[in-house]
Amino acid sequence: MYPPLEGGEKALKRVLIVGLWRRPTRASDVRWTTLVKVLQQLSHPVEVVAPVYGLDPGDLPDSEAEAGVVSFLHTDMDRLLTALEEARLVVLTGDLLDVGTSGLETLLTPRHAGLVYAAGVPWLAAQLGIPVMLYAVGVDPGIGDTGRLLLRDVCEAARRITARDAVSRQILIDLGGPPERVEVAADLERSAAGALELLGQGPDPWPTGARRRVLEAVRHRARGESITPGSVGWAEGEAARTSIRMAASARRVPSLVRVIAPQFFDPSGQRVIFGGAERYLIELAGVLRDLGADVEVVQMATGGGWERSAFGLRVVGIPAANFFEIEPTLYRAGALRPALTIHLAFWTAGHATLPPSIGISHGVFWDQAYYQRPEHAQFHRARILEAIEALDVLVSVDANTVNWLRTVSVRLTEKCVRIPNFVDLRRYFPGEREDDGRVVVLYPRRLVADRGFWFMAEVIPDLVRDHPHLVVELVGDHAGEAERQAAERLMAEFPGRVRWRTVPFDEMPDVYRAADIVVLPTVYAEGTSLACLEAMACGKAVVATRVGGLPELVIDGYNGLLIEPTAAAVRGALERLIGDPALRTRLGLQAVETVRAFDIVDWRVRWRDVLRTFWVPAESKG
Template identity: 30%
Template sequence: MTTGIKALVLIDAFRMGGAETLLAPMISASRDTDVTMDVVSISPAEWNSEKTMAILAEAGISTRSLGIRRLLDPVALPRLVRTIRAGRYDIVHAHLEMAMTLAVPAGLLVRRPVVCTFHHVAHPLTGRAAKRERLAVEAATRSRRALFVSEASRRSFAETYRPHRMPDNWEVMHNGIDITNFSPGPASPQVHSDLAASNAGPVVVLPAAFRDFKGIPIAIRAWPQVLARHPDAVLALTGGGELEDDLRRLVAELGLENSVIFVGVRTDMPEVYRAADVVLLPSTYGENLPTVLIEASATECAIAASRIGGIPDIVPDGETGLLFEAGSTEGLADAVCRLLDDAELRRTLGTAAGERARQEFSATAWVQRLRTTYLEAIGSRQ
């Protein structure tokens, strides 16, 4: 009978990024289990993001920073070893490169198992960045488990670093998020009005930062094809960013000002998803496990998205949404129109998406998978 698991969650620094912001739902969900997680960053406290620290503090999560500035710092390994021993941890879970590279040898020295998680899709690197990533991969491959948050991530690392044979301890484990507020429900008339402006037709929501890899220009260029079949449809661009002026110019050039609406950044995304007839994500590269698709799935939205990166992990084509080839305006328009044509298809896919989100992508499900992995790693040590 287990008496509980004490885990040291180790991260490079509390910066503002995907891995860092996932700590709050993971640790909050662990409180309902026998897993205790302490969060420590490798780097100095002054490297931390104020916004990330505020998110963690709001969730009641205390943190520590070890003050290590570089891998070759002579105090790095001894300081981490002392931290593991003093905390009497059963296991170390390292996130990101520097944490992995130090955690694996430290774990060997104190005879504690280490689990590592990669949070991105590998892409060609040069110079020091390439060396740092290769070191992290070598370290993680010597840990009990090297976890990748999508199949696309695992495959990309295998192609880059292990092209002939994928190591046996490389596994896919999807991250989870807090989906408590993302549940289906009636649409707010006010939110629907915000998204649709003066239009009365169906609303397609594109929730994304205005960055080049999100493929927003492809959606805009495809929109005339959607309008040919659904003249009153609206594309609601929900977000903001550096490319907004370029996107507005493209909308004006195509004469789409009345049907492509710039909604701005919203803080009420559950209500936005409930008001959407379709949620669209036309990313062209760089996506690993986009949170907006998990949120939309949990809200039981009908989804159309590009077949890129880890998106198929969230949206199995034809099961919880429709996928199209990245960069294809024809494919995007066809997927969106198929969903707008068929209310029953939207309902069926949305219901399946909600069930998949709860079972596979909730923070609760994630922590239960981690607990099983921790027990296996601890058991193999014993």
Template identity: 20%
Template sequence: MPRVSMVVRHLLNREGSGVTDHVLLTWINEFSILLEELGHSLEVWQEGTRWNKVYYGVGKIFAIPEKDPHACSLPNVNQAMWESSADISLAVYQDPLLVYPQPHQVSITLGQSIPSPDMLADRSTPQTRREWKNQLMQGISSVNHVVTNNTQFIQWVISSWPGLSHKLKHIPDFLEPEPSHDVAPKNMPPSGDTIRIVFPCPALPRFGTSETLRAVNALLDQYSQVEFYFCGNLPPSIETHMQKWVDQRPRCYLNSGEKINYNFADIALFPIKREPVPVKSVIEAMEAGAVVIGSMWGPLVDFIISGYNGLLIKPTDTDIFLAVQRLIENPVLKENLGVKAQETRKSFKKDIWKSRWQSLINELLRGEVQ
């Protein structure tokens, strides 16, 4: 069976004893099934303490040690894969920096997010930043295609290197939420004419927690039909404080750590300031017909059109308040946005993702793409 090799940073930890990236694991599981249907087997190469094992749902995983396991590129892993590539039909790289120093002659790199030299951390100097960007450009230019689910990544590449636009392919990821159960969160009273607002993000600054709480304070004071449900994970250090905040306010409930069923929500708030964005939670909310109010950046702009199937805002307390107020005072708009959100969700089904990838791989392996 023809082999496809994939180079990643860390799917399992360096010792191979546990998974470090569950999102990547889910993607690779489905990609492996897709390849098997095309008559190919998958193997994965990563940085680690020199081991190999067969991992269920993935295939064989090879770990190769690096002198600096936290470096931007993994030249030893790349070279080890290259040296065993005589009968490899296709190479897939997790990001463009992993293409360095030697790309396979038929290859794809993924581009999930806008690269940042911040990954160089305290080792960053003008020279290392130049080297980082040079390796990035080489990785993008030397493969057959750069496949991304992020239109902002496409815009960033085109603005940086306009001549490389022909390398880019946009394939949105599949997003399959877990089946929901018709059980409302605890403390949730009957619906009536209430507007139920859910905040499903962890209580961390980058998720806009403080801004949300300030906006909710004002909404609870102004609108008696508003109910607020804090459903994000809470660090132990602030759980008592959050419980006290909730207890001091009417129609305010704490459901931290519970599986959220968005069928009982009218509005879901995602005023996120920086990555990671809980895309799966956003899609679950849209599938249930809840109106998503999210930040106007990152992955959200790939599937939310503000005013059509959700609302995009700046992650400030004022913007959160005004967006919710707009929905409260315009119930027809709220209903329409929820319906369109459910329709949009259908575009992210696994079958569509699989069909797009199969078409691209078939083109490459037939030699139709240079």
């Protein structure tokens, strides 16, 4: 990538010049030699790179450096795109006499005249946020419609424009160049000096690797044997995504922190979805507000969109096609740019994510058979890595996510910060439970497959029959009709001994304290579970599966029982604890000691440290 300006006078600046139809060092081209001369007067070292038209392959060495100019044949797509990726400035010059003869249809093909001769390279550069300058450009009045469309986009994006003559100037103005900024290059040296100012500006900030991803995709399509005009649609789609970043860059609100959430309400905006991630968001919003932030939550919505308020949060529903289109849809609608974007689920980040940005991993969710099928594995792996690449920081609630990432990309682990989940020890603490002869097993999760509900549905009947003093509490919302019917069948078969209810979040400490055993039979997609930490803080004997971040909380036989995610293992662990009150007591005491390391006070401090690296908050409230 191009070196940053703060690298000092030794920092190399690369300039890509396109539009010349001959060996670029040819002294007879006064415009060319003047531009190169001005660039080389900089105190910084400058490398000028130029693809060459009008030569046969044998006329130019594979690599050539001549008077500070690096030349290569225009048919060398790899070198052209590499030069574009590394450029601090792209200059379009020359005489665009028949720009319309090689338009968008050739933009992404091996016959890529459109990438140079028809202004394709500066077009793509502008979409990528790289400064573009039109220098002493000559335009023929007879250019075709395709050429006009392409050149119009370049004129609208160019930061400086000079024309070869008055006729070319008028054409450039007609194509969208602001009249006050389009000049005739009467003084070539003065016109060329505009490049120095643009070099000082440099490209717009993008997340690490984002430009490379776009250009790699262009390379991939350019190497194809046959590229259909559909590729042009793809390129325009990429341009639309990148132009979102450009459009938002001038409308930043210093106090606004935008949280992109997969859900907080259901898509219709009628019902709050209250799970672990949503509770996490409520606590994080409190930290942000203490730092002076105005917090806005944005999620996908059906219909025409909506706005709601819950738990002191403003929630905006955006009518996006899917989770990944929330940000593009938002910015196309003219949304203000926040000081910071936080992706509550990191995987919703992508090309349209504006820096600075933080994503949160609540645990590995791809430890499920679906994501390992051949037809899905490669796509989802690439999507996960693309999301992390687009972020500035990935906050992970467990080491499991970071360890997986290290096996795939050591470089990306440098973005990771581990902040385990939390428990409020002022609300969750042991309490006296009346000895009524019963043993209460609590399942404090949503009734859903990934949380092991179907294991519970399988083992409950035999456990209840075998242990007349056993009561099973299911506390959580249901995921679907099948789960609802299963829970109702259990209650009907064992009235008073199998209970199912939902309770307000504030009542959960008492729910834990009324139990003897808490079972967390997670099958997949688990982090450092809030429910596990809360149960341990209340001094309960915990049964947890060896999944996700749970082994970072539960040490088998010390502060809980850690088992394999099978129905047989769940039943075996529960049988053991039902019959051994002393073991339950010992595990509960050790659990209380363990969770002191997960106090919410420490969690808030760690998050404040991360947040303060991105923006200067208002005076902290505490």
